[in-house]
Amino acid sequence: MIxxxxxxxxxxxxxxxxxxxxxxxxxxxxxxxxxIDGSFVxxxxxxxxxxxxxxxxxxxxxxALSCGAVAGxxxxxxxxxxxxxxxxxxxxxxxxxxxxNMAIMGRPNINLLSTPxxxxxxxxxxxxxxxxxxxxVVGLLVVAFYTLLQSRLGLCLRAFGDNPALLSxxxxxxxxxxxxxxxxxxxxxxxxxxxxxxxIGYADIGMGVGMTLIGIGAIVLGQxxxxxxxxxxxxxxxxxxLAGFIGxxxxxxxxxxxxxxNINPIYLKLLLGILLALFLRxxxxxxxxx
Amino acid sequence: MKYIFTCLGLFSLxxxxxxxxxxxxxxxxEPKSIKIGIIIPIEHPAMDEITRGFEETLTADLKQPIExxxxxxQGDVNLQRSMILQLQxxxxxxxxxxxxxxxxxxxxxxxxxxxxxxxxxxPESTRAKSQLALVxxxxxxxxxxxxxxxxxxxxxxxxxxxSNNDKMAPQVDEAVAAGKTLGIQVDKRxxxxxxxxxxxxxxxxxxxxxxxxxxxVLVVSGIATLSQTASQKHIPLISADDGSVQNGSGFALxxxxxxxxxxxxxxxxxILQGTPVATxxxxxxxxxxxxxxxxxxxxxxxxxxxxxxxxxxDHYAIVDVTSKPVGDxx
Amino acid sequence: xxxxxxxxxxTLKHPSLERPILDDINYTVQKGDCVVVLGANGSGKxxxxxxxxxxxxxxxxxxxxxxxNILSLSSRTRAHCIHxxxxxxxxxxxxxxxxxxxxxLIQKRNKADAIDSLAxxxxxxxxxLAAKLDVLxxxxxxxxQQALALALAVLYPPEILLLDEHTSALDPKTAEHLMALTxxxxxxxxxxxxxxxxxxxxxxxxxxxxxALKEGCVHDCIERNDKENLTAEMLMARCY
Numbered sequence: 001m002i003x004x005x006x007x008x009x010x011x012x013x014x015x016x017x018x019x020x021x022x023x024x025x026x027x028x029x030x031x032x033x034x035x036i037d038g039s040f041v042x043x044x045x046x047x048x049x050x051x052x053x054x055x056x057x058x059x060x061x062x063x064a065l066s067c068g069a070v071a072g073x074x075x076x077x078x079x080x081x082x083x084x085x086x087x088x089x090x091x092x093x094x095x096x097x098x099x100x101n102m103a104i105m106g107r108p109n110i111n112l113l114s115t116p117x118x119x120x121x122x123x124x125x126x127x128x129x130x131x132x133x134x135x136x137v138v139g140l141l142v143v144a145f146y147t148l149l150q151s152r153l154g155l156c157l158r159a160f161g162d163n164p165a166l167l168s169x170x171x172x173x174x175x176x177x178x179x180x181x182x183x184x185x186x187x188x189x190x191x192x193x194x195x196x197x198x199x200i201g202y203a204d205i206g207m208g209v210g211m212t213l214i215g216i217g218a219i220v221l222g223q224x225x226x227x228x229x230x231x232x233x234x235x236x237x238x239x240x241x242l243a244g245f246i247g248x249x250x251x252x253x254x255x256x257x258x259x260x261x262n263i264n265p266i267y268l269k270l271l272l273g274i275l276l277a278l279f280l281r282x283x284x285x286x287x288x289x290x
Numbered sequence: 291m292k293y294i295f296t297c298l299g300l301f302s303l304x305x306x307x308x309x310x311x312x313x314x315x316x317x318x319x320e321p322k323s324i325k326i327g328i329i330i331p332i333e334h335p336a337m338d339e340i341t342r343g344f345e346e347t348l349t350a351d352l353k354q355p356i357e358x359x360x361x362x363x364q365g366d367v368n369l370q371r372s373m374i375l376q377l378q379x380x381x382x383x384x385x386x387x388x389x390x391x392x393x394x395x396x397x398x399x400x401x402x403x404x405x406x407x408x409x410x411x412x413p414e415s416t417r418a419k420s421q422l423a424l425v426x427x428x429x430x431x432x433x434x435x436x437x438x439x440x441x442x443x444x445x446x447x448x449x450x451x452x453s454n455n456d457k458m459a460p461q462v463d464e465a466v467a468a469g470k471t472l473g474i475q476v477d478k479r480x481x482x483x484x485x486x487x488x489x490x491x492x493x494x495x496x497x498x499x500x501x502x503x504x505x506x507v508l509v510v511s512g513i514a515t516l517s518q519t520a521s522q523k524h525i526p527l528i529s530a531d532d533g534s535v536q537n538g539s540g541f542a543l544x545x546x547x548x549x550x551x552x553x554x555x556x557x558x559x560x561i562l563q564g565t566p567v568a569t570x571x572x573x574x575x576x577x578x579x580x581x582x583x584x585x586x587x588x589x590x591x592x593x594x595x596x597x598x599x600x601x602x603x604d605h606y607a608i609v610d611v612t613s614k615p616v617g618d619x620x
Numbered sequence: 621x622x623x624x625x626x627x628x629x630x631t632l633k634h635p636s637l638e639r640p641i642l643d644d645i646n647y648t649v650q651k652g653d654c655v656v657v658l659g660a661n662g663s664g665k666x667x668x669x670x671x672x673x674x675x676x677x678x679x680x681x682x683x684x685x686x687x688x689n690i691l692s693l694s695s696r697t698r699a700h701c702i703h704x705x706x707x708x709x710x711x712x713x714x715x716x717x718x719x720x721x722x723x724x725l726i727q728k729r730n731k732a733d734a735i736d737s738l739a740x741x742x743x744x745x746x747x748x749l750a751a752k753l754d755v756l757x758x759x760x761x762x763x764x765q766q767a768l769a770l771a772l773a774v775l776y777p778p779e780i781l782l783l784d785e786h787t788s789a790l791d792p793k794t795a796e797h798l799m800a801l802t803x804x805x806x807x808x809x810x811x812x813x814x815x816x817x818x819x820x821x822x823x824x825x826x827x828x829x830x831x832a833l834k835e836g837c838v839h840d841c842i843e844r845n846d847k848e849n850l851t852a853e854m855l856m857a858r859c860y
Binding site (some may be wrong): 037 | 673674691695696697698699700704710711712713714715718721724725726728729754755756797827
């Protein structure tokens with residue numbers, strides 16, 4: 001059981017920034033941003049390519065984050081100009097990102113096993129220290145993100161998701177807010193991608209497939225477990241954050257748990273899907289009463 | 291709300307009992323049994339063949355009882371990661387990940403147990419940090435191009451269809467370069483998804499004198515599309531693995547998947563008998579075969595005799611796989 | 621003195637409609653006026669208001685705010701000068717934010733100092749609101765929502781307040797109450813208001829001037845002095 005929890009914890013840790021990003025797009029901005037599938041790979045790919053070229057991992061990490069932000073800005077830009085639906089804009093961007101990622105990486109798979117990364121030093125010392133350093137980087141991102149959510153910008157982003165037309169009539173620059181929101185969200189996805197690449201030892205062109213879905217599933221799951229307990233609305237940002245953590249952890253708990261049943265893996269995704277559907281169903285039933 | 295918690299509670303309870311059960315069965319096992327974890331990234335007959343070769347050879351050669359734990363990740367990176375953790379949790383003695391990407395992940399996560407990367411192409415430098423031995427299944431595109439040139443000295447235009455999958459890009463470059471030295475212009479066509487294959491098959495250059503496919507999972511899975519085009523144009527469709535030949539490619543120069551597993555098992559055997567992993571050189575495949583599909587060759591208007599003649603010259607074994615069911619190539 | 625607001629030959633067309641929504645409207649509003657716009661459904665009342673807050677653009681003619689074409693104003697300036705309330709709460713407030721957060725957004729836009737006590741301020745509009753600062757607006761009753769919307773609208777008084785049937789979704793008693801409150805506030809604070817309604821007695825009681833529209837044209841204009849002698853029935857006959 002302890003090994004199961006440990007496996008859950010380490011796996012969730014790398015995807016926490018992604019969960020934050022999806023929390024931002026799905027809960028605050030109220031948009032299903034499929035760009036994440038692409039920007040996750042973009043973050044991993046840019047980071048892998050840069051460190052392979054011998055650039056310092058810290059700089060590579062920061063550049064990877066910025067690239068994610070640019071991808072998000074592009075999705076926002078698509079929505080601004082042609083009034084493309086956010087879902088469609090995201091799919092379009094991640095479609096384009098496929099080629100961009102290939103161009104940046106130059107090959108479909110970049111190996112990081114013998115390349116110094118942000119965490120390689122710590123992992124060489126001991127696994128515990130390694131995971132501690134990962135937790136540190138993720139923690140920094142979480143704190144930065146939480147501070148942002150609590151600021152006026154966070155309020156504006158939430159208002160944008162609630163009612164962009166009213167926000168615009170109140171004199172706010174909606175375009176700016178949309179770009180900021182989508183950039184941040186994809187920056188976090190790219191961060192998750194870059195961290196994941198360092199943990200699993202490579203960046204791969206196909207590693208982002210389904211990430212948005214896992215993220216949204218986890219967020220919704222987490223929220224419906226935790227939000228009923230939160231009565232005070234000023235605790236909202238914090239509880240949403242917590243919901244993201246819990247959701248992601250639960251997803252991996254279930255995944256790792258199912259593996260332990262020695263279930264034929266052909267049915268694993270079916271079971272995982274049914275479990276998620278069960279949770280989501282209870283979630284929607286709750287929502288229809290409130 | 292209650293419902294969610296009931297679900298979760300039941301799940302955890304089941305989990306506890308499941309874990310408990312396994313514990314008792316494990317303790318009843320013979321203590322000397324060696325546990326080997328095989329990680330298969332995606333469902334594919336070739337993967338099963340490699341696994342079979344690996345398991346059968348190792349079972350036959352090692353005197354100790356062996357317990358194989360086969361994990362199938364179904365193309366899901368998160369699942370694959372969970373599975374490696376799961377193997378680690380089970381205390382596996384040796385890991386045998388199949389394919390490059392799987393080997394990379396295992397090497398990144400496992401440092402205290404030997405790993406035999408089967409059908410994996412990785413730079414030597416990556417072997418330093420973990421106990422990693424490699425079996426490289428690739429025959430070089432140069433070998434294939436040279437073989438084609440030997441059979442068809444007059445051909446100067448080939449179309450190479452490939453996907454953006456793992457490992458392909460450097461091989462494609464090599465194929466183009468090899469073609470250039472032999473006076474063959476290799477026309478590159480990349481697909482990103484299976485549906486692209488049809489459009490590419492329809493828009494081949496009229497001058498092309500043959501279609502070449504390397505060991506490329508995505509393209510191979512749609513080989514029938516290319517086979518039709520080849521038959522219409524009466525040009526050969528040449529590939530680099532047996533499965534594609536069964537499904538409509540004319541002939542292929544390649545390695546039997548089963549044999550890759552055998553080579554992997556031999557490396558595993560050495561490691562288990564105490565050879566330090568770092569001293570084992572990366573294994574290259576030397577036993578090459580020419581797989582032929584006589585029906586497809588006839589449809590494509592190609593002469594079998596010329597192929598047989600060249601194969602004999604290079605000492606390649608001829609394997610006729612016409613209408614043989616997949617997975618029966620031992 | 622230049623008038624606060626001038627409509628000059630306003631024409632508004634929609635490609636799918638044969639008849640223009642607004643057809644050559646000319647009207648002037650002075651500072652401090654409370655103008656009631658009357659007219660049947662589809663007469664163009666709401667469209668006229670939407671020209672002001674930027675939701676619609678004229679095809680012909682121009683709207684001048686203090687002699688400046690309203691289209692030349694930045695959206696921020698326009699939002700600063702003009703505030704709209706409609707009957708639907710989601711046009712007026714962020715339903716999934718709390719009362720306090722709604723206030724913060726208004727305050728930030730006006731770059732103004734925070735007021736001492738939002739609770740005290742809201743007390744004057746609806747006593748119940750004061751205790752619910754941390755409640756989502758979606759959880760308030762319709763009457764509370766509209767009272768809150770009004771309170772926030774006049775917190776930093778705009779040059780022009782547009783009230784597009786802002787009481788029509790409420791029950792008669794609440795509507796009456798809100799209307800009286802609205803009228804008191806705009807008179808006390810000298811806010812210029814354009815108000816649409818279907819309630820002719822409201823129009824008579826609270827409006828300084830009345831503009832009646834019919835099929836997109838100005839049908840009748842009733843000035844301050846003429847209003848004295850009118851009854852609701854007479855107004856009804858003149859305007860519809």
